[in-house]
Amino acid sequence: MANFFNISGSGLAGKILRAALRLIPRRSVVPILQGPLKGWRWIKGAGVNGYWMGTYEKEKQKLFAENVKPGDVVYDIGAHVGFYTLVASKLVGENGFVYAFEPLPGNVGFIMKHVRMNKCKNTFVVEKAVTDNSGMVHFKYGDSSSTGEISADGKGIEVEAVRVDDFSITNYPPTVMKIDVEGEEVKVLTGAEKILAGNSPVIFLAIHGENRRVECVKILKSAGYKITEIVEGELFAVKGGDSQKEHPKL
Numbered sequence: 001m002a003n004f005f006n007i008s009g010s011g012l013a014g015k016i017l018r019a020a021l022r023l024i025p026r027r028s029v030v031p032i033l034q035g036p037l038k039g040w041r042w043i044k045g046a047g048v049n050g051y052w053m054g055t056y057e058k059e060k061q062k063l064f065a066e067n068v069k070p071g072d073v074v075y076d077i078g079a080h081v082g083f084y085t086l087v088a089s090k091l092v093g094e095n096g097f098v099y100a101f102e103p104l105p106g107n108v109g110f111i112m113k114h115v116r117m118n119k120c121k122n123t124f125v126v127e128k129a130v131t132d133n134s135g136m137v138h139f140k141y142g143d144s145s146s147t148g149e150i151s152a153d154g155k156g157i158e159v160e161a162v163r164v165d166d167f168s169i170t171n172y173p174p175t176v177m178k179i180d181v182e183g184e185e186v187k188v189l190t191g192a193e194k195i196l197a198g199n200s201p202v203i204f205l206a207i208h209g210e211n212r213r214v215e216c217v218k219i220l221k222s223a224g225y226k227i228t229e230i231v232e233g234e235l236f237a238v239k240g241g242d243s244q245k246e247h248p249k250l
Helices: 012-021 049-053 058-067 083-095 105-117 164-170 185-190 193-198 210-222
Strands: 029-031 041-043 073-077 097-101 123-126 135-141 148-151 157-162 176-179 202-206 226-231 234-238
Touching: 041 105, 058 083, 058 202, 058 226, 058 234, 073 083, 083 097, 083 105, 083 123, 083 176, 105 123, 157 164, 164 193, 176 185, 185 193, 185 202, 185 210, 202 210, 210 226, 210 234
Parallel strands: 073 097, 073 176, 097 123, 176 202
Antiparallel strands: 029 041, 135 148, 135 157, 202 234, 226 234
């Protein structure tokens, strides 16, 4: 099978590939072609083609697979349509658990379908936003299904929100957290203060903007984390020994 990681999007092979992909009807169920989920099932049109081609965020995928172990409890915060939810489900196995947090109903529908069609019995979909307070908030849609944000002006749909510290009281606390929340990352970490201090989960964190980066690094370092950069805008944080990635520490 071709290694799609090596195909340039601007080259002839990339153009031919894109033309071929357009022939596959949207909402078709397709196999994931490579990566940790090779052979699992995906709905074409649920997010980018890189999900089912196995090329999405290859560096992060690799590091995620190296750090999520059987029996882990993974919080996928900002799960979108469930790609990392499925990766986590496979890696934690029958003795682990995955909680996929996603507030947008359309995305939740895709997550549930992906979970069902791949028989992920260890996975729970939590139709909530995650922030620094538990309660009801307004959530605005972004330009695509992968973007959106909690609204300060009362616009958007009303959704339930939860703090990690509150959720973990009545559910298994996380050993791994993947956070990609389009600008709410500081509030997510603030609402996970007790978990960061006491449970020390491994953290994969998407950063949206330099100011948020500074604040997130400050919060994580104050909790005793060592932080490295996977790629620009993607951080990996662990406690204890040195990080497994060979990137300059922040």
